[in-house]
Amino acid sequence: MKQDPPSRVGRRLAAIVAADVAGYSRLMGLDEVGTARTLREHRKVTDALVAKHGGRLVKSTGDGVLLEFPSVVDAVECAVAIQAAMFQRNYGVPADRQMLLRIGINLGDILIEGEDILGDGVNIAARLESIAKPGAICISSSAHEQVRGKVACEFADIGPQMLKNIEHPVWAYTLMTNPLSEVGGAQTGRPSAPRLSIVVLPFANIGGDAEQEYFVDGITESLTTDLSRISGAFVIARNTAFTFKGRAVDVKKIGSELNVRYVLEGSVQRSGNRMRVNVQLIDAETANHLWAERFDKPVADLFDMQDEIVSRLANTLGAQLIAAEARRAETLAHPDVMDLCFQGTACRNRGPGLEDQSLAKRFYERALALEPKNVEALVGLAQVDATTAGSFLTDNRGERFAAAEANLIKALSLAPEHAWAHMLLGFIQISTNRAAQGIAECEQALVLDRNLAGAYGWMGIAKVYMGRPEETEEHIQHALRLSPRDPGAYRWVHFVGVAKSELNDDAEALQWLRRGVELNRNYAIGHFHLAAALARLGRLDEARAAAQAGMTLDPAFTVRRMRSFLASDNPIYLAWRERVYDGMRRAGLPEG
Numbered sequence: 207m208k209q210d211p212p213s214r215v216g217r218r219l220a221a222i223v224a225a226d227v228a229g230y231s232r233l234m235g236l237d238e239v240g241t242a243r244t245l246r247e248h249r250k251v252t253d254a255l256v257a258k259h260g261g262r263l264v265k266s267t268g269d270g271v272l273l274e275f276p277s278v279v280d281a282v283e284c285a286v287a288i289q290a291a292m293f294q295r296n297y298g299v300p301a302d303r304q305m306l307l308r309i310g311i312n313l314g315d316i317l318i319e320g321e322d323i324l325g326d327g328v329n330i331a332a333r334l335e336s337i338a339k340p341g342a343i344c345i346s347s348s349a350h351e352q353v354r355g356k357v358a359c360e361f362a363d364i365g366p367q368m369l370k371n372i373e374h375p376v377w378a379y380t381l382m383t384n385p386l387s388e389v390g391g392a393q394t395g396r397p398s399a400p401r402l403s404i405v406v407l408p409f410a411n412i413g414g415d416a417e418q419e420y421f422v423d424g425i426t427e428s429l430t431t432d433l434s435r436i437s438g439a440f441v442i443a444r445n446t447a448f449t450f451k452g453r454a455v456d457v458k459k460i461g462s463e464l465n466v467r468y469v470l471e472g473s474v475q476r477s478g479n480r481m482r483v484n485v486q487l488i489d490a491e492t493a494n495h496l497w498a499e500r501f502d503k504p505v506a507d508l509f510d511m512q513d514e515i516v517s518r519l520a521n522t523l524g525a526q527l528i529a530a531e532a533r534r535a536e537t538l539a540h541p542d543v544m545d546l547c548f549q550g551t552a553c554r555n556r557g558p559g560l561e562d563q564s565l566a567k568r569f570y571e572r573a574l575a576l577e578p579k580n581v582e583a584l585v586g587l588a589q590v591d592a593t594t595a596g597s598f599l600t601d602n603r604g605e606r607f608a609a610a611e612a613n614l615i616k617a618l619s620l621a622p623e624h625a626w627a628h629m630l631l632g633f634i635q636i637s638t639n640r641a642a643q644g645i646a647e648c649e650q651a652l653v654l655d656r657n658l659a660g661a662y663g664w665m666g667i668a669k670v671y672m673g674r675p676e677e678t679e680e681h682i683q684h685a686l687r688l689s690p691r692d693p694g695a696y697r698w699v700h701f702v703g704v705a706k707s708e709l710n711d712d713a714e715a716l717q718w719l720r721r722g723v724e725l726n727r728n729y730a731i732g733h734f735h736l737a738a739a740l741a742r743l744g745r746l747d748e749a750r751a752a753a754q755a756g757m758t759l760d761p762a763f764t765v766r767r768m769r770s771f772l773a774s775d776n777p778i779y780l781a782w783r784e785r786v787y788d789g790m791r792r793a794g795l796p797e798g
Contacts, residue, residue: 216318221281221349222331223261225288225309226270228340233305244305245269248295252288259284264323272332274323278313278352285309285343286359286381293341306341310334313348330376333369338380347377358445360434362400365581366620375620399490401544402527403466405442406430408451409483412475422474423448424512425483429470432520435655436527437582437624438544442466461490468496468527481505483515487526497526514687517657521689525555546573547582554589555693557728558597559759566590584617585627592634598731599760603771607634625654633664637773641668659689663698670705673778678705696725700732703739708782712742723752730760734768738789749793757795764798765790 227233233241256263256273259280264272275281289307296304312334314327330346338344343361345353350361361379369376406429411422427444434441442464450460457469472485483501488494499522501515532552535545550569556562567590573583591610595603614631617624632647645668648661666681682698689695703718719736723729733756740749757763765787772783791797 217315217325218318219313220316220323220327221275221278221311221313222316222323222328223273223275223281223285223309223311224270224328224331224335225273225285225307226335228306228308230269233303236303241305248292248305251291251295255284255287255291259287264321270335272323272328274316278311278349279356281311282343282345282349282353282357282359285311286357289341289343289381308335308338308340309343310336310338311343311345311349313346313352326372330369330372333372334367334376334378337367337369337378343381345379345381347379350379355431358443360430360441360443362402362438362440364438366579377621399461399465399467400440401467401531401548402436402438403440403442404433404468404470404523404527405447405460405464405466406433406444407455407460407469407471408448409471409485410473412473415476418474418476421512425472425474425515428512428516429519432516432657433523435520435625435657436524437626439527440466457488457490457493466490468530470523476505479505481511485519487523489530496530497522517659517688518690520657521659522691525693528552529555543573543577543580543583546570546576547580547586550583550586550590554586554593557693557726558593558599558697558730559728560594560599562728563590563594563599579616579620581617581621581624581627584613584620585624585630588613588617588627589630592630592637596633596637597729598734598763598768601762601767601770607638610634623654625651625658628654629658629661629664632661636664636668636671639671639772639774641672641774644668657688659685659692660694661685662688663694663701666698667701667704670701670708671774671776671779673708673774673776675705675708675778678702696722696729696732699725700729700735704735707735707739707786708778712739715739716743727755728759730756730763732756733759734763734790734793734795735786737793737795738786741789741792742785746792749789753790753793753795764796766798 227245253263259275260277261273261275261281261284264274275284289309292305292307296306310331310333312327312331314330315325316323316327317325334344334346345361359381361381364378364380366375367378406426408426409422411419426447430441430444430447433439446464460469461467467490469488469490470485471488472483475482481503486498487496489496505511528548528551531548535541535549538545541549546569550566550573553562553566553569567587570583570587570590573580574587577583588610591606594600595606600606611631611634614627614634617627618631621627628647629651632644632651635644635647645665648665651658651661662681662685666678666685669675669677669681679702682702685698686695699718700722703715703722706715706718716739719732719739723732723736733752737749737752737756740752769787
């Protein structure tokens with residue numbers, strides 16, 4: 207008897223989509239016949255969408271389907287269209303009877319056996335579907351790389367995920383809701399808006415100058431892109447946001463339609479040779495204004511202005527959004543990991559004082575107790591330890607720096623492209639006699655996030671430690687242009703004062719050091735350096751007052767503590783440090 211030839215087995219790269227109905231067994235238990243009929247009706251709609259986007263149904267298993275697409279963009283756009291259709295079809299259905307889909311998407315190598323597909327690429331898609339929330343889409347980093355900037359939606363980064371029977375963690379992104387749905391009004395059972403969710407509405411072009419229109423739209427588009435770099439941010443894509451261009455808007459209605467917590471709106475007006483940009487951040491649930499800013503400056507190169515405005519806004523908004531989320535978390539009886547991280551960051555941003563840093567540390571430690579591999583908590587805890595050590599608030603500087611570095615290495619093993627972790631590791635290396643290595647880490651952080659002003663700040667102090675203080679101010683000025691109201695700006699200004707002191711320009715150093723103290727009076731080491739500069743200028747009464755102000759913040763400070771841990775063995779730096787110690791003694795600070 208002639209045997210059939212064996213089925214051909216091959217491999218190819220494909221976009222795999224796995225989908226199922228959340229809580230299908232429960233729905234069947236409520237109404238078996240009705241649930242089966244509803245699923246069939248939904249499948250007619252979703253099958254048509256799959257065909258429209260060039261997909262292929264590989265197989266169906268009860269309430270689940272496995273699909274294959276030649277393009278990840280097609281796969282994601284189909285998934286978004288399916289969730290939009292389901293959103294509409296569930297409208298008005300009681301919450302306990304809604305049929306919500308979970309969808310997982312992966313780009314991977316697959317094994318073909320006849321009409322079936324197998325392999326890790328398929329398994330990862332199925333596992334991503336299993337961790338997706340009802341009504342959500344969860345995609346792998348390999349898929350995200352292919353669709354970023356190419357689809358009309360923005361995915362929130364949820365970090366590395368340990369998936370069942372998958373050996374290595376899979377970096378994942380999620381689209382929590384459907385921003386493209388045009389269904390109006392409230393809906394029972396609708397998911398709450400994601401944290402850090404925001405839409406940047408197209409800025410208004412006051413005056414209607416057509417040449418200026420490109421500049422105005424460019425700010426909106428660039429800001430949308432840059433805000434999406436904030437870890438965990440959910441930013442509505444520009445294609446959706448621009449559907450509101452030129453329309454009078456109701457902020458609450460937009461928040462409901464797009465399911466976001468915050469709305470940013472602004473305007474641009476040109477008058478003669480000056481440009482004025484107004485922006486305001488609004489709570490979409492209450493319509494309360496949370497923050498407003500105005501830029502008013504001479505017109506220069508429009509592209510340079512656009513970059514500067516976007517960088518300033520992105521930096522400030524990052525801090526404002528986290529502060530707003532921290533205020534929300536304060537009202538919760540049982541905050542989760544991210545709520546605790548937001549509260550820790552808000553405390554940390556208040557300043558380098560021991561009380562705020564200790565409180566921030568407790569929040570991060572509570573988060574890590576709930577989720578030991580949470581990247582944001584690891585980085586936050588590292589920042590607290592690095593700040594405490596860097597501000598000379600402890601006698602155990604070496605131990606605190608080492609603990610911070612260990613947590614950062616762990617965080618970067620989980621999230622290799624975490625810009626803030628690279629920057630913070632750079633600071634620790636700079637502070638522990640590895641300045642060149644630290645500068646390289648800061649440069650890598652800027653490759654990942656061009657708006658990371660702190661990276662320029664740390665490179666500025668690195669030049670002091672390397673005996674090249676004449677280069678410090680340029681780095682700091684760059685940081686201040688990017689983020690003039692940054693929570694860390696007081697420290698950057700202080701670094702210039704330190705550099706001027708190393709250059710033996712005590713009068714200039716005094717101006718910068720005093721400005722640093724004025725920006726943040728809780729920075730104890732800032733008062734101590736100011737005291738030393740005043741003493742070196744012979745202004746001993748003022749020097750003693752500055753020293754006392756610092757001792758009020760850090761009563762345990764001694765010159766010995768500062769001398770015990772050197773950031774560099776560069777001769778120029780070491781000679782300058784001796785002059786600082788002498789000024790501190792003359793100001794009345796204890797030797798220890």
